[in-house]
Amino acid sequence: MELSEIREKIDTVDEQLLKLFLERMSLAEEVAAYKNEHHLPILNKERERAVLARVTEQSGEKERYAYHLFSTLFELARSRQAELISAPTRVAAQVKASLEAGSAVFPQTGLVACQGVEGANSQMACDRLLPRGNIVYVKTFEAVVAAVESGLCKFGVLPIENSSNGSVRAVYELLQDHRLSIVRSTRLCIRHELLALPGVKMDDITEIYSHEQAIGQCSHFLEGLNGVRVIPCDNTAVAAKMVSERGDRHAAAISSHACAELYGLESIRDDIQDSDNNYTRFICIAKDPVIYAGANRISLVIACDNKPGALYEILSKLAALGINMTKLESCPVTGRNFEFIFFLELEASVLEPGVLPMLEELERSCQNFQFLGNYAEV
Numbered sequence: 001m002e003l004s005e006i007r008e009k010i011d012t013v014d015e016q017l018l019k020l021f022l023e024r025m026s027l028a029e030e031v032a033a034y035k036n037e038h039h040l041p042i043l044n045k046e047r048e049r050a051v052l053a054r055v056t057e058q059s060g061e062k063e064r065y066a067y068h069l070f071s072t073l074f075e076l077a078r079s080r081q082a083e084l085i086s087a088p089t090r091v092a093a094q095v096k097a098s099l100e101a102g103s104a105v106f107p108q109t110g111l112v113a114c115q116g117v118e119g120a121n122s123q124m125a126c127d128r129l130l131p132r133g134n135i136v137y138v139k140t141f142e143a144v145v146a147a148v149e150s151g152l153c154k155f156g157v158l159p160i161e162n163s164s165n166g167s168v169r170a171v172y173e174l175l176q177d178h179r180l181s182i183v184r185s186t187r188l189c190i191r192h193e194l195l196a197l198p199g200v201k202m203d204d205i206t207e208i209y210s211h212e213q214a215i216g217q218c219s220h221f222l223e224g225l226n227g228v229r230v231i232p233c234d235n236t237a238v239a240a241k242m243v244s245e246r247g248d249r250h251a252a253a254i255s256s257h258a259c260a261e262l263y264g265l266e267s268i269r270d271d272i273q274d275s276d277n278n279y280t281r282f283i284c285i286a287k288d289p290v291i292y293a294g295a296n297r298i299s300l301v302i303a304c305d306n307k308p309g310a311l312y313e314i315l316s317k318l319a320a321l322g323i324n325m326t327k328l329e330s331c332p333v334t335g336r337n338f339e340f341i342f343f344l345e346l347e348a349s350v351l352e353p354g355v356l357p358m359l360e361e362l363e364r365s366c367q368n369f370q371f372l373g374n375y376a377e378v
Contacts, residue, residue: 091371158171210254
């Protein structure tokens with residue numbers, strides 16, 4: 001048989017498949033109406049397991065492909081049912097409250113908590129996110145969260161990931177443990193310099209201070225040094241300020257050019273970061289959920305069943321709507337034996353068709369689901 005003849009047969013089968021698929025989706029809509037009327041959950045694991053067992057048994061050596069095909073059909077049917085069923089979900093209520101609390105323009109003013117001191121990268125992120133904001137400096141990431149939760153500050157700014165050194169795990173853990181909302185994000189190009197008192201030479205340095213993230217971003221430079229102790233501290237700006245105030249000519253700080261000018265230091269080495277493409281993303285958090293105009297990024301925390309294909313089932317919901325996932329990262333659950341949660345970032349808005357029903361379906365089907373926010377990156 002010629003290839004063209006085979007393809008003609010495939011086209012005929014595809015037409016039949018499409019007709020049957022549309023018929024199946026129509027029946028799924030009837031199921032949704034029944035479940036809605038009788039207050040039944042969308043997910044029926046027993047029914048799905050029975051169908052999957054039957055089709056795999058009937059599929060012979062192609063049972064693996066049949067299993068994935070019907071699993072995808074179930075995902076699509078549940079997504080459609082979620083669009084039709086009016087059962088309340090926490091994420092729907094949160095999104096509704098967020099949209100009602102939002103406005104056309106992101107505020108340019110307000111008290112904002114920032115970890116570090118003047119000259120910190122977090123301060124530069126604050127200036128970009130809230131150009132006329134009043135900054136309240138605190139010592140730790142936990143203190144930023146506490147300032148927002150207590151109402152002392154309307155906003156808080158935290159670093160969440162770096163293009164060279166990965167995610168700031170401590171911040172992700174705070175997002176998981178506290179009910180805060182991400183309302184905006186930004187990214188800064190980070191350039192690190194080795195700063196010391198005026199006149200100090202490289203050979204004079206025996207101690208280098210900086211934040212652990214900056215230390216990780218400059219690992220190649222630091223590995224080439226001999227007899228130098230690297231000491232983590234709260235912040236790159238804190239490191240520069242400490243070197244300046246102590247007056248120790250054997251100490252240096254990995255910090256920024258702005259901090260050199262601010263604290264009267266000189267640059268011994270510039271651009272010491274491992275990569276010139278060194279960016280850090282910062283998020284702006286708020287106590288109450290708010291979605292402002294232009295929001296096009298969604299952040300989630302989810303946990304799924306510990307079984308083969310569980311994560312695939314979740315990702316297939318995104319694929320069915322053509323949603324691009326820009327981040328997927330696993331994080332071990334403290335106190336649990338090899339159990340993980342996942343942090344997801346999506347390019348989407350809750351105002352787009354199908355997105356909110358998809359989030360509702362995720363909430364219904366996941367062991368743990370947390371909507372962190374829908375926001376814009378500037």
